[in-house]
Amino acid sequence: xxxxxxxxxxxxxQAYAPYSHFPVGAAVETDCGVFTGCNIENASYGLTICAxxxxxxxxxxxxxxxxxxxxxxxxxxxxxxxxxxxxPCGACRQVMAEFLAPEAQIEIDGVGVxxxxxxxxxxxxxxxxxxxxxxQP
Ligand code: THU
Numbered sequence: 001x002x003x004x005x006x007x008x009x010x011x012x013x014q015a016y017a018p019y020s021h022f023p024v025g026a027a028v029e030t031d032c033g034v035f036t037g038c039n040i041e042n043a044s045y046g047l048t049i050c051a052x053x054x055x056x057x058x059x060x061x062x063x064x065x066x067x068x069x070x071x072x073x074x075x076x077x078x079x080x081x082x083x084x085x086x087x088p089c090g091a092c093r094q095v096m097a098e099f100l101a102p103e104a105q106i107e108i109d110g111v112g113v114x115x116x117x118x119x120x121x122x123x124x125x126x127x128x129x130x131x132x133x134x135x136q137p
Pocket of ligand 1: 017020022024038040048050051052087088
């Protein structure tokens, strides 16, 4: 049985990254099992989607109602590269804050384990609690 981080590394092999040549993989553990994602780029660069969001949206769209933790791997970050080049982007941190608890563990390949609250201490919130797992009004 492979670890969540190993599954994130595996997912990175599916990355479509012909522009950046920077494959990324993510895996989330949920109440519906593990979902993985990779970054998928586009010639219109702004349409590129990060690995974390692919994994999260796969999970949500398949019915997951609890996202327990997330693992992330930038498999081609150079050996000895600074942690910054392996960290989740700001947009993905905000999306994580929508679906994971502040104390949820985020495992970052080559960096370590950090809580979501440490990654994004003050996420934007509209004031309504998460509707995850509940019928939308
Ligand atoms: N990327 C991710 O997949 N996740 C992140 O959190 C940071 C960046 C991707 C987007 C793009 O395809 C490539 O890495 C270089 O920015």
